[in-house]
Amino acid sequence: MSVQVRLSRVHHPVTSLGWGSRIGIWFQGCSLHCPGCISRDTWEHEAGFATTVTAVVDHVAQVATAEPVDGVTISGGEPFEQPEALAELAAGLAGWREGQAREVDLLSYSGLRQGELHQAHGRILAHLDAVVCERFELKAGEGDALRGSANQNVVLLTELGRQRYGQPRGPAGQLQVSVEDGRVWMIGIPRRGDLAGLERALRTTGVALKDVSWRP
Numbered sequence: 001m002s003v004q005v006r007l008s009r010v011h012h013p014v015t016s017l018g019w020g021s022r023i024g025i026w027f028q029g030c031s032l033h034c035p036g037c038i039s040r041d042t043w044e045h046e047a048g049f050a051t052t053v054t055a056v057v058d059h060v061a062q063v064a065t066a067e068p069v070d071g072v073t074i075s076g077g078e079p080f081e082q083p084e085a086l087a088e089l090a091a092g093l094a095g096w097r098e099g100q101a102r103e104v105d106l107l108s109y110s111g112l113r114q115g116e117l118h119q120a121h122g123r124i125l126a127h128l129d130a131v132v133c134e135r136f137e138l139k140a141g142e143g144d145a146l147r148g149s150a151n152q153n154v155v156l157l158t159e160l161g162r163q164r165y166g167q168p169r170g171p172a173g174q175l176q177v178s179v180e181d182g183r184v185w186m187i188g189i190p191r192r193g194d195l196a197g198l199e200r201a202l203r204t205t206g207v208a209l210k211d212v213s214w215r216p
């Protein structure tokens with residue numbers, strides 16, 4: 001029987017968190033609570049929705065049949081706090097991509113340290129091409145198009161990972177906005193001050209944001 005997984009959302013196309021056109025899968029739940037995290041909506045472990053890993057892999061396959069994708073980005077939340085589900089998902093996606101006409105990379109985010117990932121989650125890393133890891137740290141300064149803060153590492157795990165993520169990356173600030181079920185989702189790595197600037201700009205047009213994911 002397929003493992004249960006708790007997710008925040010699944011989105012396609014994602015064009016700002018990885019190479020090419022992608023499917024994004026956001027896990028629900030993160031106990032790391034990095035100060036300055038802009039995804040506080042993904043912290044609560046019981047929020048989001050529950051499904052099975054098989055259903056997620058089937059959904060990815062269905063989406064990619066209609067419109068081929070270049071990769072899958074797994075984010076959160078902290079995906080590695082659901083290790084059984086993440087292991088089954090990574091294995092399922094690795095099997096699925098074997099049958100794809102184009103190369104599909106698997107990229108995951110994690111707030112865990114690189115050493116912790118290698119020590120405790122080798123069987124998951126074995127299916128991934130790259131992982132962006134380490135806590136988000138405000139003090140560390142701005143990251144880039146893949147990293148929220150400069151201390152974070154992009155760990156390259158395969159040749160495909162090296163080809164796509166071993167090159168110098170563009171700056172942060174490449175944001176994608178989507179509206180689903182009356183909610184506005186921003187996908188990507190904002191520059192410092194982007195979100196406050198967005199709020200100020202909207203306020204001048206009479207729009208006040210509430211329930212934003214970057215404030216308690």
Ligand code: SF4
Binds near residue numbers: 038039
């Ligand atoms: S930045 Fe990532 S690891 Fe840190 S609290 Fe937010 S979701 Fe969790």
